[in-house]
Amino acid sequence: MIDREDRQRLQHAKLFANISLESIEHLLERCHRLDLERGEHLLEAGAANSHLYLILDGELRVYLADRTMPEHAVFGAGDCVGEMSLLDGQKASALVLAAHDTRLLAMPHEVLWALVDCSHGVARNLLAIMAGRMRNDNLAMVNSQTQSLEFEQASSVDALTGIHNRRWLLEAYPRAIGRCERNGESLCLIIADIDLFKRFNDRFGHLAGDGVLRRVARQLADGLRTQDLIARYGGEEFLILLPHAGLDEALLIAERLRDLVAACALETSEGMQSVTLSCGVAQMRKGETLDELTSRADAALLNAKENGRDRVETAE
Numbered sequence: 001m002i003d004r005e006d007r008q009r010l011q012h013a014k015l016f017a018n019i020s021l022e023s024i025e026h027l028l029e030r031c032h033r034l035d036l037e038r039g040e041h042l043l044e045a046g047a048a049n050s051h052l053y054l055i056l057d058g059e060l061r062v063y064l065a066d067r068t069m070p071e072h073a074v075f076g077a078g079d080c081v082g083e084m085s086l087l088d089g090q091k092a093s094a095l096v097l098a099a100h101d102t103r104l105l106a107m108p109h110e111v112l113w114a115l116v117d118c119s120h121g122v123a124r125n126l127l128a129i130m131a132g133r134m135r136n137d138n139l140a141m142v143n144s145q146t147q148s149l150e151f152e153q154a155s156s157v158d159a160l161t162g163i164h165n166r167r168w169l170l171e172a173y174p175r176a177i178g179r180c181e182r183n184g185e186s187l188c189l190i191i192a193d194i195d196l197f198k199r200f201n202d203r204f205g206h207l208a209g210d211g212v213l214r215r216v217a218r219q220l221a222d223g224l225r226t227q228d229l230i231a232r233y234g235g236e237e238f239l240i241l242l243p244h245a246g247l248d249e250a251l252l253i254a255e256r257l258r259d260l261v262a263a264c265a266l267e268t269s270e271g272m273q274s275v276t277l278s279c280g281v282a283q284m285r286k287g288e289t290l291d292e293l294t295s296r297a298d299a300a301l302l303n304a305k306e307n308g309r310d311r312v313e314t315a316e
């Protein structure tokens with residue numbers, strides 16, 4: 001039974017904006033009141049839900065993962081929750097709980113459909129509510145992408161592969177180069193690039209491509225000596241610095257890495273597939289900067305690509 005106070009609150013519900021409650025009285029009678037105490041759960045992710053809940057008073061919070069993560073949305077008097085299950089007939093997609101003692105009107109889904117059938121105004125309001133949800137979700141997605149980019153930029157680790165990133169490389173490599181130069185030790189640089197990676201992505205999907213990047217990064221890191229440094233330089237390119245290594249040793253290391261990657265197959269939608277690696281190797285010249293060393297190794301990599309890929313070439 002809905003009392004006078006609740007009825008007044010219902011007038012402010014977004015679902016009933018510009019609707020006369022008298023005209024839908026017979027359907028409102030099929031709804032019931034539900035009172036939640038602070039902290040009580042209304043909906044659980046994955047559980048069945050057959051109601052739309054209109055908030056008469058109080059506050060509900062929505063958590064997409066679990067309560068250790070910040071809430072995704074907060075709803076107060078006039079808002080509603082549970083409309084997703086109504087529209088797609090699926091189970092609840094989030095945890096919803098009462099942040100304070102909260103008073104709700106529980107409307108069975110069939111009653112809401114009957115309301116939509118008999119009132120264009122309610123149908124329009126429901127669409128407006130859904131549009132608002134989508135806008136909020138889009139905003140949350142953009143914020144979370146921006147945030148992870150900021151974290152990535154502030155960190156020295158590549159979020160996808162877990163190895164060091166370009167930011168770290170630009171600080172660590174010049175230091176290592178300086179150390180080798182001061183001690184008169186030899187040093188080499190390998191640029192390793194996955195072959196025809198665009199074709200792999202196009203054929204098996206970007207997620208499978210991400211899996212390849214993770215696997216190749218792990219293979220390369222595991223195939224190096226303890227003193228070697230590796231970082232993801234760009235998309236599918238890795239920069240490997242080999243202190244105390246002459247050209248012959250660097251070539252052996254590069255060939256070993258190429259073999260390791262070629263021998264490792266990955267599960268895809270079309271069965272096990274492997275990728276190959278092309279490498280350019282350059283030995284540091286006296287007084288050379290990281291930029292200069294990199295561009296010589298890059299030229300060698302270009303030769304490896306032009307000469308058929310899946311091979312190692314040495315810089316001039």
Ligand SMILES: Nc1nc2c(ncn2[C@@H]2O[C@H](COP(=O)(O)OP(=O)(O)OP(=O)(O)O)[C@@H](O)[C@H]2O)c(=O)[nH]1
Nearest residue numbers: 194195196197198199201206207209210235236305
């Ligand atoms: N899955 C995935 N793909 C990426 C990532 N970063 C870059 N790529 C893709 O890597 C591909 C690189 O393509 P290209 O530069 O044309 O080179 P390629 O296809 O490997 O050809 P070659 O280097 O000439 O052998 C592009 O399609 C990028 O979209 C990533 O983080 N994940």
